Amino acid sequence: MSNELDTRYLETLLGYNTRRAALTIIGRFMDNMAVYQLRPVDFSVLSLIGHNPGITSRQLCSALNILPPNLVGLLKDIEKRQLIRRSPHPTDGRAMGLSLTPKGAALMQEAEATALDSDLSAAAALSPSEIKTLTRLLQKIYLAPT
Amino acid sequence: MSNELDTRYLETLLGYNTRRAALTIIGRFMDNMAVYQLRPVDFSVLSLIGHNPGITSRQLCSALNILPPNLVGLLKDIEKRQLIRRSPHPTDGRAMGLSLTPKGAALMQEAEATALDSDLSAAAALSPSEIKTLTRLLQKIYLAPT
């Protein structure tokens, strides 16, 4: 079948290019994280908890743009897997402070190393300085004031 | 509330940065396309049809990574809006060739101009040469052989 499609116009669009690259990178990330049974969102939540012991579920929601009802089941699951612990918040009786268990910390130490490998293999076509440039330009976009 | 979260680790990850930038760019794209009642996927489909008259639904699926059953309703909708036309395929009796109606072509001429404006405003923090660099690096990632 003649499959000569003209996609040149779409390839001029920043949204198209950024989304396709994101899907490529995240697809590989998912493959590499499957062994830990972590989806990208699980990884992000655990990583934020690991680097911010005592973080609340509301803070996770703001940082990761998750709606509170949608975080409930996720936290329940990773707590059931004994990766996190909920402790009473020191100053706010409504909230719970989240932290990694030793098992969760051990898992995340491996998972974060794997995440780096995954990034490097997804960006194997780029030099180290190109990766730095790419990161800087992407951050300029999403950190720009509206 | 003390909202001093440490997100430095996540900000080193290519997947995190690329996804956040994509959400920023596409969010703005959606806002700007709302007036045409086009979602990103509608825009992509109509744009590919416009630049590839006679394209089949199967070709659209491959190019945009859409599963055939999920394209059916989309095509039905934009045909009902009289933006596309389905004609018998010249050589394959199973397939239909898709093309824009005059109404669809007029809409897409405006929508593609708006898409460019949207990109430029989403990337307002970047110079023209930075935008070119960003595009090149993103394409290097998703066009790289597995």
Next chain:
DNA sequence: TATTGTTATACTCTATAACTATA
């Protein structure tokens, strides 16, 4: 025997309303 387009359906992700307990 394989492919195009389609229906029906299931699963995941995301979003909204409303409740409770604490502040």
Next chain:
DNA sequence: TATAGTTATAGAGTATAACAATA
């Protein structure tokens, strides 16, 4: 009166199985 966490539920988006018509 507002906020943290939760429940229930609705709506997108994405996935698989199976079919008729054609290659």
